Amino acid sequence: MKSQDLQKQIFELPPHYDWKEVEERICAVWEKTGYFNPDNLPERHQKPFSIIMPPPNVTGVLHIGHSLMLTIEDILIRFERMRGKKTLWLPGTDHAAIATQSKVESIIYKEEGKTRYDYGREEFLKKVEAYAKDSHDTIVSQIRKMGSSCDWSREAYTLDEMRSRAVGEAFKRMYDGGIISRGKRIVNWDPKLQTTVSDDEIEWKEEKIPFYYVRYGPFTIATARPETKFGDKYVVMHPDDERYSKYTHGQKLDVEWINGVIAATVIKDPAVDMSFGTGVMTITPWHDAADFDIAKRHGLDFEQIIDFDGKLLPVAGEFAGAHIKKARPLIVEKLKSKGLIEKIDGEYIHRIAANSRGGGIIEPQIKEQWFVNVNAKFSAGSGSASGRKKQNSKLHSTKDGEETTVKEIMKSVVESGEIKIIPEHFEKIYYHWIDNLRDWCISRQIWYGHRIPVWYHEPKCVPKPRREDDCGRCKEVVVSAEKPVCNFCDGEYVQDSDTLDTWFSSGLWTFSTLGWPAFADTAMAGKPGRENDLANYHPTDVMETGYDILFFWIARMILMTTYFLGEVPFHTVYLHGIVRDAERQKMSKSKGNVIAPLAMSEKYGTDALRIALVFATAAGNDISLQEDRIRGMKHFSNKLWNIARFVLARIGDAEIAADTANPPPAITGADRDILKKMKETISEVNSSLEDFSLHRAAQAIYDFTWHEFADTYVEESKKQLDDEAVQQNTKRLLLHVLANTLKLLHPFMPFITEEIWSKMPIRDKKMLMIEQWPR
């Protein structure tokens, strides 16, 4: 570049920073260079560094939590890219089965008064897909606007072809390995959405409701839910309870109950809390998980009382067909009239379970469902067996071939430090969750999602064998992505109508996005291209997400990855807090307190929004964001812009090299001071970023820029620029300090720094995003 051209450019830096124009232009330039794709990075970028983006749901628009996630991850990626790593940040979106389906259901209900059943499965799914596509496009364009330097050529969707293949393969391997099985167990049933949900998706709400003390033969039992009690024929007490020592286990008694005499059986079980209520209870094994366990222990009968719509079954006699909500007061009336109610406690606090995904009140039901058995034993590494490799565990904490369970592995990889969780105290919370972990119900009765790859022989068994000796050889259940054909009879295979919990496919995310299972055996480390991603970028370096999905997602990824790859999915988990408003309320649409990130970035610039998000937040702490704060950071953009204008207007024909490793000599005291402070700042920013203390890094560079560079050195330089002895050196020093400031700030404020950089007289200049990080 000729120096005359440089001069010309210098004067092009306008008096005000027009972020709208700059952001759009810079964004296009970045994407055109292709450097977001690690395969296109220059030679010096060798060592891989990878982050897989937590995929936003395709249920709407980007919210402030997404912006925080994108900002943090982009900072880490840009920092490592400038440090010379071969950085992959892989983006994607999540089909969010239940959330997306209910969103569309509510839209068609509002607009057309129709339900999904009016459309039928196929037509309804078309509607959902159209909605998802639309939402996806909006979200992707918004992710781009945040300045996210992710590789769109590798974009993934949890429900696309590659990911579907991964899900099918995963299901089959777990099924073959005995980790997944079908069972009739008690599950959380949502009568409103007509599906099961997992334990983690349940939200508990407290409610003050009457607590009834009811006569049950010689006993008094207490219940909050008399409407479930029709079939109660077991009366349970603690074996050590002396009040009831005259009753023996298995003893039969006739008791007068809601709809007449019932033959009751006494059961002694230590699960009963002697100090609660009367110490005696009747059980409803079909509709209560604790009762279910007791019944199983003693081999008792199970009887369904409530149907899947929440209505009472014929066992309820005269109340049959009534909805439980309406039936309760009527049943209480009847109990009263029969003189069975002894007293009513009006102060009882009851916890009710609701489906947190916009569903209804959970009614436990017994249903045949698919489960991931967290306590099933298997040999470590067997899940990754494929091709020639029989066993393949690379974990330090669990040896290849060692007998273990998913639960044990999930815990040990964190205990051993193979996965580090930041902030650390979440490790305890994680362990605690694992200790309480029960089998994971993965089948859902909704339509949008991965269809369970299981086929059942219809008609059941083998009615018309082609040859006599083949009779009975038909497989009743086949696990396969494709529809199987029966070789032995005319029977057909029909696919399971259920879909998989969305977290099942999310759990595979860190490796399904990198080419598993297609390239699991052929990927070669060090070779470019997507077919080698698994070898190059797995395990990933950092998983960054909100602490609220530690269990839903982080835990499931650890489960899946350790099983299928015999590796950890990531080395570090960085958990950020929840963004709250000035009243410390969680932002939500229903509360109307949402700070829309896009509106903020239009008002103050994306850079201001980004640095405001990280500036005052520590990992794991909730963030209270006010618009004032973003505005304050706009002032900082303004400051930086004007420093640059000053420097560029004063440096004449001076220029420096792009590699800022060697500063110009320090002649004056001010020179020495600024270089010393700069060195300190570089080292502070480095160590803070390495520790994931992004806010400390941001503060260090903010302070340096404003108070050391602008307030101090720029002021001093005005005198030095009039002094012929140091004039020329001062110019180069101003350029040098500005160059390093831009580099340090680039991960936080990529647009304005790239723009200023492009106007600077620098030899061998590249895009700032791939320049050498200050040393």
Added chain:
RNA sequence: GGGCGUUUAGCUCAGUGGUAGAGCGACUCUUUGACGUAGAGUAGGCCGGGGGUUCAAUCCCCUCAACGCCCACCA
């Protein structure tokens, strides 16, 4: 019932074993000089209470309180 977090300026939050920090707000000053789309400056704090360790505690330990979160099969 367990577990965890928070408590610092008027507000929202950083932070450190040794003179307490930012943004916003308040007040004062400053417009041909990089920055009025603002800048410079000032005021404002027994760092939740009590106890302990230490030469020294806002920071480490104990305890209490308030607020918040997570987990849990008291029917």
